[in-house]
Amino acid sequence: MHIACAQCGATNRVPPERRAEAPTCGRCSQELLPAEPVVLTDARIDAVLGRTELPVLIDIWAPWCGPCRSMAPHFAQSARTWQGQVLFAKLDSDENPQTSAKLGIRSIPTLALFVGGREVARQSGAMTAPQLDAWLRQALRA
Template identity: 50%
Template sequence: MTTPLHIVCPHCDAVNRVPQERLGEAPTCGKCQASLFTGQPVDLSGARFLKHVERSDIPVLVDFWAPWCGPCRTMAPFYAQAARQLEPRLRVVKVDTEANQELGARHGIRSIPTLALFSNGREVARQPGAMDTGNILAWVQRNLQGPR
């Protein structure tokens, strides 16, 4: 048995320990009993964002977006489809930069949509501009493989 991974619940933000080999078995939260993976991007703000990025042992993919942004709205269904394919290997989240301006500023978001990939609490890749599902998946895969 491998060392358990820390997975933050998308519902109550409790940190759960889940054996890596059980990620695909629809694990539930030990605190609220809800599914740890929903197949949908999780809307995060403030402290919730920090907890998911800093406490999760799986990478976190973030879409920095705004409701008034046309390209953001165009990309939203592609991002949701990518979430269904990437979970449970990654946590897929969205941050509304209009409602959470401090997060956008803290991470230097200058254009939206912008995807950012976090691993072990640190940003490892960033990509501005709208993408379709295939390009999102390819970009994530390239950036999780690390330097060649």
């Protein structure tokens, strides 16, 4: 299984049975599948989405957004629950306007689920961890 490092963009090969063993990047030694969401930028998002075989769930948010801030702990909790199965990531829409425009983001928070580099599901609005987990389970089955 290939996983792109969110820090340096390097593609790493990780055997599926070793995903739970906290694999690290061969180039920069950062954890590839951390228990906390990784931060994506305009510069790294294409590498991560295009070269990661795990599903990638992105929370598009902004620091001034109240619902975004209230959902953040729930998103982090779900990241721990799904560690090794789904890569959780955050994208600040204000700091990354190219990606926000490319994705057609109209409201925040917005969750976008990517599988094989393609968006397969999207949900706008804040959710609790149980709601997010249920939505993700359903989106992955579709």
